[in-house]
Amino acid sequence: MTGWTMTYDHEISCLPIHESMKSSSTRLAVLSRLTAPVYAPLRRWVLRVIATPQQGVDYDTPLDDPGLFGPDSITWRLHADFPGMMAGGICALMLQTLHPRALAGVWDHSDFRRDTLGRLRSTTAFVAATTYAPNGEAQRLIDRVNMIHRRIHGETADGRAYSAQDSDLLIWVHCTEMWSFVQGYQRYRGITLPEAVLDRYFDETRRIAEALGARNVPGSNVEVEDYFRSVQPQLEFNERTAEVLDVLAHIRLPIPVAGLARKTFLGAGAALLPPWARGLLRRNRVQRLRDLAAARSLRTLAPLFRAALRNGVAARSCRRVGIAPETLDNWR
Numbered sequence: 001m002t003g004w005t006m007t008y009d010h011e012i013s014c015l016p017i018h019e020s021m022k023s024s025s026t027r028l029a030v031l032s033r034l035t036a037p038v039y040a041p042l043r044r045w046v047l048r049v050i051a052t053p054q055q056g057v058d059y060d061t062p063l064d065d066p067g068l069f070g071p072d073s074i075t076w077r078l079h080a081d082f083p084g085m086m087a088g089g090i091c092a093l094m095l096q097t098l099h100p101r102a103l104a105g106v107w108d109h110s111d112f113r114r115d116t117l118g119r120l121r122s123t124t125a126f127v128a129a130t131t132y133a134p135n136g137e138a139q140r141l142i143d144r145v146n147m148i149h150r151r152i153h154g155e156t157a158d159g160r161a162y163s164a165q166d167s168d169l170l171i172w173v174h175c176t177e178m179w180s181f182v183q184g185y186q187r188y189r190g191i192t193l194p195e196a197v198l199d200r201y202f203d204e205t206r207r208i209a210e211a212l213g214a215r216n217v218p219g220s221n222v223e224v225e226d227y228f229r230s231v232q233p234q235l236e237f238n239e240r241t242a243e244v245l246d247v248l249a250h251i252r253l254p255i256p257v258a259g260l261a262r263k264t265f266l267g268a269g270a271a272l273l274p275p276w277a278r279g280l281l282r283r284n285r286v287q288r289l290r291d292l293a294a295a296r297s298l299r300t301l302a303p304l305f306r307a308a309l310r311n312g313v314a315a316r317s318c319r320r321v322g323i324a325p326e327t328l329d330n331w332r
Helices: 018-050 072-079 082-096 098-110 118-133 136-147 168-191 195-210 221-234 239-249 258-270 276-278 285-308 314-319 325-329
Strands: 153-155 161-163
Touching: 018 285, 072 118, 072 195, 072 325, 082 098, 082 118, 082 168, 082 258, 082 285, 098 153, 098 161, 098 168, 098 239, 118 153, 118 314, 136 195, 168 195, 168 221, 168 258, 168 285, 195 221, 195 239, 221 258, 239 258, 258 285, 314 325
Parallel strands: none
Antiparallel strands: 153 161
């Protein structure tokens, strides 16, 4: 990971499109037409994996609606990076298998064995919508998840009660995801974000966990790291953990070279795991070497993915609020 120096203002400036931006957009449109034969197949393959009906989410209207975060946010910038988000999502799933009560909810109430890809797509769609969709659409999905959570409760194999509405479980899922997204962005962008940026990101995104019912959600980088230290005594690797990881390792992807793609993203996600989690998940030396190789591969391929997906929901949302999509690549 290379170092990166950034001057950080209290607010990130996202100015309306002016003439130079329009000229830039024209050049990008020409470039897009010229490179379409190269990137179009890759874009189709990615969409085959992650695409869902998006629960009817409209990212294009109403105009000027910034959604829950808006274009000035750190969240819009981090979540626009597909390679980092996908690898981070895999890392988060691996971490989540270590919490017995959180895992029990998935084990008892989801169809992850038969429809693993469908579950991943639903999570991807929720993160995308709560990040970029207009306020009404984002709130609709939050309300829908809250309704689903009310039905998810039970007991672990050893008799401990759990509920998807438990604040501590909501915090666990939230922190594993946001922490992993940060790691994915930094590793596969090859940059190191300043502490102030990380603090602002965790402060911004905790509003999603709070909207789902969590209380006292960590809101800074230090608080998230302290939280992970505090929760480790509750974590364990058990038979359920092993089975979920095995299902994930054999997920079927509806694309060419599916095996290679699966190994690359799974390995790149595992490479993000913190040392304490690699130990708990029993990643042996051979697996760790493969993870590092997968991480190098994704780092190499990342620019291709970004180029192929440059007209995704983040770009559409930028146009909705009247800024150039390239703004999300710029930090002040």
